[in-house]
Amino acid sequence: MKTPARVLVEQVRNIRESGRFAARSNALPTWCPGCGYFGIHQGLSDCIAELGLSLHDVVTVSGIGCAGRYAFFSSTYGLHMVHGRTLPTATGIKLANPRLTVFAIGGDGDGLAIGAAHFPHIARRNINVNYLLFDNSIYGLTKGQPSPTSPVGSKTKASPYGTLDSPLNATLMALTYGASFVARLFAGDPKGITKALIEGIKNPGFSIFHIYTSCVTFDKTFKTWTNLKKWVHPLPKGYDPTDMRKAFDEVLSDDFSMGIIYNRGEQL
Amino acid sequence: MKTPARVLVEQVRNIRESGRFAARSNALPTWCPGCGYFGIHQGLSDCIAELGLSLHDVVTVSGIGCAGRYAFFSSTYGLHMVHGRTLPTATGIKLANPRLTVFAIGGDGDGLAIGAAHFPHIARRNINVNYLLFDNSIYGLTKGQPSPTSPVGSKTKASPYGTLDSPLNATLMALTYGASFVARLFAGDPKGITKALIEGIKNPGFSIFHIYTSCVTFDKTFKTWTNLKKWVHPLPKGYDPTDMRKAFDEVLSDDFSMGIIYNRGEQL
Amino acid sequence: MTEVDFTVEVCGMAGDGTIAVGGLINEAMSLGAFSVLGFDSYPAEIRGFGRCVTNSRIGSSEIVALGEQAHALISLNDEQSRSRVPFLAEDCMVFFDSAPPTKVTEDKSLLSVLPPGAQIFGIPFGNLAVSAAGSARGRNLTALGGFAAVCGISPDLFREVIGKKFGSKGDHIVSVNLKSFDAGYEYSKSVFANRLGNIFSDVESNAASPRVMLSGNQAIGMAAIDAGLKLYFGYPITPATPIMEYLAKYLPKQGGRVVQMEDEISSIAAVLGGFYAGARAMTATSGPGFALMTELITHGVMAEIPAVIIDAQRGGPSTGLPTKTEQSDLHAAVFGGPGDSARIVIAPTNVSECYYFVLKSFQLAEKYQTPVIILTDFFLDNRVENVVAPKASEEQKACSNVFPEESSKDNYQRYHYSSSGISPRAIPGMEGFNFTATGLEHTEKGIPDYSPETHSRMTEKRHQKLFSALVDLKEPEEFLSGDSLDVGVIGWGSTFGSIVEAVQRLRKSGFSVGALKISSIFPLHSEIIRKFMAKSTVVLIPELNYEGQLANLIGHLDSKPVERLNLVTGTPMPTSVIQERIYQLMEVLAQ
Amino acid sequence: MTEVDFTVEVCGMAGDGTIAVGGLINEAMSLGAFSVLGFDSYPAEIRGFGRCVTNSRIGSSEIVALGEQAHALISLNDEQSRSRVPFLAEDCMVFFDSAPPTKVTEDKSLLSVLPPGAQIFGIPFGNLAVSAAGSARGRNLTALGGFAAVCGISPDLFREVIGKKFGSKGDHIVSVNLKSFDAGYEYSKSVFANRLGNIFSDVESNAASPRVMLSGNQAIGMAAIDAGLKLYFGYPITPATPIMEYLAKYLPKQGGRVVQMEDEISSIAAVLGGFYAGARAMTATSGPGFALMTELITHGVMAEIPAVIIDAQRGGPSTGLPTKTEQSDLHAAVFGGPGDSARIVIAPTNVSECYYFVLKSFQLAEKYQTPVIILTDFFLDNRVENVVAPKASEEQKACSNVFPEESSKDNYQRYHYSSSGISPRAIPGMEGFNFTATGLEHTEKGIPDYSPETHSRMTEKRHQKLFSALVDLKEPEEFLSGDSLDVGVIGWGSTFGSIVEAVQRLRKSGFSVGALKISSIFPLHSEIIRKFMAKSTVVLIPELNYEGQLANLIGHLDSKPVERLNLVTGTPMPTSVIQERIYQLMEVLAQ
Numbered sequence A, B: 001m002k003t004p005a006r007v008l009v010e011q012v013r014n015i016r017e018s019g020r021f022a023a024r025s026n027a028l029p030t031w032c033p034g035c036g037y038f039g040i041h042q043g044l045s046d047c048i049a050e051l052g053l054s055l056h057d058v059v060t061v062s063g064i065g066c067a068g069r070y071a072f073f074s075s076t077y078g079l080h081m082v083h084g085r086t087l088p089t090a091t092g093i094k095l096a097n098p099r100l101t102v103f104a105i106g107g108d109g110d111g112l113a114i115g116a117a118h119f120p121h122i123a124r125r126n127i128n129v130n131y132l133l134f135d136n137s138i139y140g141l142t143k144g145q146p147s148p149t150s151p152v153g154s155k156t157k158a159s160p161y162g163t164l165d166s167p168l169n170a171t172l173m174a175l176t177y178g179a180s181f182v183a184r185l186f187a188g189d190p191k192g193i194t195k196a197l198i199e200g201i202k203n204p205g206f207s208i209f210h211i212y213t214s215c216v217t218f219d220k221t222f223k224t225w226t227n228l229k230k231w232v233h234p235l236p237k238g239y240d241p242t243d244m245r246k247a248f249d250e251v252l253s254d255d256f257s258m259g260i261i262y263n264r265g266e267q268l
Numbered sequence C, D: 001m002t003e004v005d006f007t008v009e010v011c012g013m014a015g016d017g018t019i020a021v022g023g024l025i026n027e028a029m030s031l032g033a034f035s036v037l038g039f040d041s042y043p044a045e046i047r048g049f050g051r052c053v054t055n056s057r058i059g060s061s062e063i064v065a066l067g068e069q070a071h072a073l074i075s076l077n078d079e080q081s082r083s084r085v086p087f088l089a090e091d092c093m094v095f096f097d098s099a100p101p102t103k104v105t106e107d108k109s110l111l112s113v114l115p116p117g118a119q120i121f122g123i124p125f126g127n128l129a130v131s132a133a134g135s136a137r138g139r140n141l142t143a144l145g146g147f148a149a150v151c152g153i154s155p156d157l158f159r160e161v162i163g164k165k166f167g168s169k170g171d172h173i174v175s176v177n178l179k180s181f182d183a184g185y186e187y188s189k190s191v192f193a194n195r196l197g198n199i200f201s202d203v204e205s206n207a208a209s210p211r212v213m214l215s216g217n218q219a220i221g222m223a224a225i226d227a228g229l230k231l232y233f234g235y236p237i238t239p240a241t242p243i244m245e246y247l248a249k250y251l252p253k254q255g256g257r258v259v260q261m262e263d264e265i266s267s268i269a270a271v272l273g274g275f276y277a278g279a280r281a282m283t284a285t286s287g288p289g290f291a292l293m294t295e296l297i298t299h300g301v302m303a304e305i306p307a308v309i310i311d312a313q314r315g316g317p318s319t320g321l322p323t324k325t326e327q328s329d330l331h332a333a334v335f336g337g338p339g340d341s342a343r344i345v346i347a348p349t350n351v352s353e354c355y356y357f358v359l360k361s362f363q364l365a366e367k368y369q370t371p372v373i374i375l376t377d378f379f380l381d382n383r384v385e386n387v388v389a390p391k392a393s394e395e396q397k398a399c400s401n402v403f404p405e406e407s408s409k410d411n412y413q414r415y416h417y418s419s420s421g422i423s424p425r426a427i428p429g430m431e432g433f434n435f436t437a438t439g440l441e442h443t444e445k446g447i448p449d450y451s452p453e454t455h456s457r458m459t460e461k462r463h464q465k466l467f468s469a470l471v472d473l474k475e476p477e478e479f480l481s482g483d484s485l486d487v488g489v490i491g492w493g494s495t496f497g498s499i500v501e502a503v504q505r506l507r508k509s510g511f512s513v514g515a516l517k518i519s520s521i522f523p524l525h526s527e528i529i530r531k532f533m534a535k536s537t538v539v540l541i542p543e544l545n546y547e548g549q550l551a552n553l554i555g556h557l558d559s560k561p562v563e564r565l566n567l568v569t570g571t572p573m574p575t576s577v578i579q580e581r582i583y584q585l586m587e588v589l590a591q
């Protein structure tokens, strides 16, 4: 008899055999149920499987934060760094062995607060690292303080009267720094993430994937699933990602259009 | 008889009596003869004199570098910090005593390399600090290494085969970070600097003065006086600095138009 | 009052209301004029699964250390509570849900692993709550009621604290909770009628009690507020975050400001800027963030700018064990800076000292114009004690900056040499005293100067200041000591409570032992420490670190080698481990 | 060869060609098979005004310390040279321009302040150069010629090194310079015919000399290249910048890469990343930058990732004295990290050791999987010595990483416990050994785990590794020592040369003194140090820091208190100061 449990077991076996789970470590992610990071995990794992990358030729460097835990949930080589230093570390790794595919992963605090000095420089050096910025507009791991992308007025335990600081825009920053590949993505669309990653990995320089995601535990008002689903939409039809000026225009006029914003179109 | 020496002495006395020298310390700047920083010193000193600021109500915070030496050459209160930390220090000073007028001064290495994490955050907090970024595209004090604004191919002792990294654009970064007042200026035009400073000091939030200047000792090819004089020009006639999108357009299309690029037009 | 020293633990899964019950016990017993020390542990992971345990030690005399063996365990989840069995006293009372929400299988049962002597009290927590208040959510309060009855604690004490805790949520919530509590209380009273104890018999609510329940972090926040803190700059990090969150709530009310900065480097930079411009400013962090402050701390030393820095230690190195306790940042606090960059380092040993040391640190920083580092740790930050409500006198709050004389106007020397090493410090805004502070070596006027004479003299001046500061720093304090000791135990920080208790126990057994508390880690009151070491046949230094960091610092003060006791378990130092070790040392001595 | 120990200084303004002349003297005397130690000082300010001084000490026996008293002074600018008068030997030869470019007034005259015994040689440097070569620019070489003749050095030596130095600029430049040199040489020969000495009489060019002239920084760069460095990441800072500049030139030629990073934090992060991925990587910095690396160094300790870090010390704290020498980062190097984060710290004492220690550091870092810090200082970085050309054997270059056994594939434990503390380290790209390195406490597999057992065992493992490393670390070395000593002097780093020389001098006078060189600062070979201390009636530790940082580290190893000699003058430790101090200690002993 096919009990629901058996069906599940069978499904999991099928997926495993398909190789789609290969890039996932045996450790189940310790993220809260409903966290947006599961979708990103799926998107990235599928990308690795789809490209057929050898797991031992891939390195995942992650920072500190809920996002920073990623390195433990991937079956590639992993390096769990200190807070904010994934990008220079990834630079060292890539230059040490250019045959490796390198993913750098961190949260909005990790990348835009404590690590903010490194983002412009890896971009201008155009090091072939794929940077996944998990942007939930909150500090998850430390239990809900405002982040550099929190909207003005955010109320948290650390800002009981609301924040005063205006948010940063990581996609705009990437363009400003001259990143050669810039995508804006949504954790609720793992397939979209996989697609963009496959494209971005081809870029022989620095690629950033700015991913909007939801912290279901500490953010009840801003980047909730409901809001994000309402807000995000694809880039305009016919959008040309090779035109940098257009990319600026797009990003300055729309915060929620998702897809490949800029691709300098370099070839190896 | 009026010997040339006497004429000079008389001129200096006149200037002193006019108060224009008040903001200059007794210590003569130790910059190389011909260094662009003399022009900026004149521009800022004149601004303080012209506005009639009490010197004890002004604080000059500077970083490390030739630019960083500024605090010693000003007769205001001064704080000579470590490399790259003028902006958070200035934040502390301004919040401690909002009556103070605060100038933060540093080089392109100080502000865009080691200090790069602080620039976005003072901008988004919109702290009322006036930041003078002395951009000579070189590390002066450490004797001529490439800086984050050096052009690709820069040859120095530290880059004998030419640099590979593309330069950063501090004016564009300021706009991207949401700075409320952004000026781009030329060390060869002290009067222009004074004018922009007077305007910028009125801005009740963060104002950045991105100043192109020449290191005559270590840069013989890029930001030389000859090149700069050839390249710089005023903003287009009728340019409206209150329009942020226009400001982006201007900065993305012209690296050398000088003046007030953006002024959110806030009032105290 | 009868002599009481009672430890009760509550254990459950996150969501069971475990921490709430522990808190109510602490509050009630504090109201009952007992001394209380409580410490909770909860899951390190965010997602909120996992075990919660509260430990409350309640005493009629002053409690200085954590209870090691529980006399009562309230189990809100039997599977989780199994982990507590090794920590139960022999005849421990165990309260458990006799009709738990989900069936407990043998391998998850608590009863099957309890020691033979345990006194078992099965109460249908959930069912009682449902019938009393319409929902099983109050089963934790039912459990509490059951516990109160068996121990003979007046229900009024609990009713009072329940009222206080839930008061802000409205009468309905209060009444629901009271009903759940009462249901458990009445059940125990009747079902266990012949097993009721009266451990806490003659306890009454002592509303006039001058005691308040505070955690170390709350005490730090209160001290900063009372000291007139103007600016807090910080970056979230366990276990220091609650200080920022406390101040974020209360500092704006007195006109101050909390700014969450972009990192720890900018936090200390802004603190230096704030103090430079005349405001009291502070930051709090833990090991990784403290490491990032290294350069700017040396700048504070060189430019002589005050700063107050809390380093709330956790397990290390690197990201380490963010939710565990350790005392392993002493080396870094004292020796962490390049250059001869000595600064003031102090370490409170209990919640009350958290308050008074932080209060004092502002005056120290101002007067001696140098960064002051306060070392706390996860255990001290998070434990609660019902301390005598701390209060700062006007004198303790007063600004202690040495301002320049009016006569020095227009010829002011910011770094003037003086025998104390302290130079008058002007503040921007003061007319006629303009100067430039710098991290370069400098003359008395503050002009950069690298001559041998200037650097030698200025280095000496900066160290002279620290020597001068000794008079304002709390001297090492002897506990239960005498003219000569077989074993002299020296300690610091959160470990010291266990040391005192261990010494106390051994002295009761007639041993010649004593303890010395070191509050000022740097500079050291070397002579006092030396004397204590000299009069001790054996010197023992227990610390929660591997390298023996205090021992390394003071070991050279006496010619005999120091005995070390180092634990890196991430947990508070158990009294019994120290006691055992002293005992061993005594045995060797006796041979 | 006659016994020679001769110190010559050249002094002038920037632009006078002072440093060039000093360099030619060093090269020529090295060619003459002498031992040479040279140290230049020039203005701290960029703008290029100010005094330049070179000091060259030339000896027929090994020279280990700077010359304190000059036997010859070549003055290219009399006003500047006045400052050197206190450092002249009594019967010093002084060469000066008898027809200087600008008139010298009384208050700027050198002659008016010379000691009575000085031997004065006036030579019209500029005029001779103009008539010989058409321009006064060569007057520095004319001065050199005059000096050579008076000292009796064969002009061929100089002609050879002048040819080498200017060869790349074409024959014309060489010939112009030779003409200027000859003019001075001939002038002296004839004018001072009856005053010519023959200090360096039987000197000949020794082309077969295995010696090369190297600065400490060059030796470091060469060692890194020879070690097969793949990646250098750094940020400019005095006095470490020349290492980056050297590598920027030579590393790309062997397929390596130099990346100037955005700061020191990213530099060490990239070094860790590079080593993690299997490449030899290095960074070099000074105090302020080293401070910024604190957190990531502890990460290397915790995650067990190798790193090679040069800390080129300068005067501190903070920005301090960027162009002055000091040994005040020992505390920070050894104790700087929060958590129990001990790492390997070594310190070369001369140029040759700069090479061999840096070479070795890659093997140490790889084998023990931990950051290795090499402490140099401004003096050691910038002084030149003509060392026996350093050469690395294949064994010294070999990779020393402990790779996992093939059999552990698919069940690999990155942090496997072993008695040495060393676990096999896999490198990304190796199939079947995937793991995640982390700065959290972790199990043998690398899974985060905060249990008391794991943290205790892993902390012990990390420290066990350092203990194991002792076998690969250079043992403390005795110099001129004996079975028992009245005064035993212990030293480290650039100061040690002066110590040896002081001890040497005193032993010649029959004193019972000896010296111990400590190369491995952490971990320590405690037993060897203890024995040396035990056999010394008095132990003296001279250091260029205020706090006595080595003394603090090893003071407890012996029960008698250590004597300290601390200078913070920003200048190399003078031999005479140590000698004087030992002498004083001997006097006290004799009483």
Ligand SMILES: Cc1ncc(C[n+]2csc(CCOP(=O)(O)OP(=O)(O)O)c2C)c(N)n1
Binding pocket: A064, A065, A066, A067, A068, A082, A083, A106, A107, A108, A109, A110, A111, A134, A136, A138, A139, A140, A141, A142, A147, C235, C236, C237, C238, C264, C288, C289, C292, C319
């Ligand atoms: C140097 C340092 N400072 C602070 C922390 C504490 N900390 C851990 S994670 C975190 C921020 C997490 O926010 P984010 O980067 O947005 O990641 P998220 O948890 O949201 O995925 C902070 C401040 C730390 N580990 N190290």
Ligand SMILES: Cc1ncc(C[n+]2csc(CCOP(=O)(O)OP(=O)(O)O)c2C)c(N)n1
Binding pocket: B064, B065, B066, B067, B068, B082, B083, B106, B107, B108, B109, B110, B111, B134, B136, B138, B139, B140, B141, B142, B147, D235, D236, D237, D238, D264, D288, D289, D292, D319
């Ligand atoms: C932490 C630290 N790293 C490096 C240095 C060395 N340093 C001094 S100034 C400087 C850069 C100067 O360049 P810039 O900021 O452009 O100023 P400029 O001299 O051109 O005015 C550096 C790297 C330092 N003082 N501190």
Ligand code: SF4
Binding pocket: A030, A031, A032, A034, A035, A036, A037, A066, A067, A136, A140, A141, A214, A215, A216, A217, A218, C046, C047
């Ligand atoms: S706290 Fe937020 S970001 Fe972290 S795992 Fe939970 S939902 Fe995700």
Ligand code: SF4
Binding pocket: B030, B031, B032, B034, B035, B036, B037, B066, B067, B136, B140, B141, B214, B215, B216, B217, B218, D046, D047
């Ligand atoms: S080195 Fe360059 S930046 Fe520095 S003072 Fe000289 S000219 Fe100016």
Ligand SMILES: [Mg+2]
Binding pocket: A065, A107, A108, A109, A134, A135, A136, A137, A138, A139, A140, A147
């Ligand atoms: Mg986040």
Ligand SMILES: [Mg+2]
Binding pocket: B065, B107, B108, B109, B134, B135, B136, B137, B138, B139, B140, B147
């Ligand atoms: Mg510059």
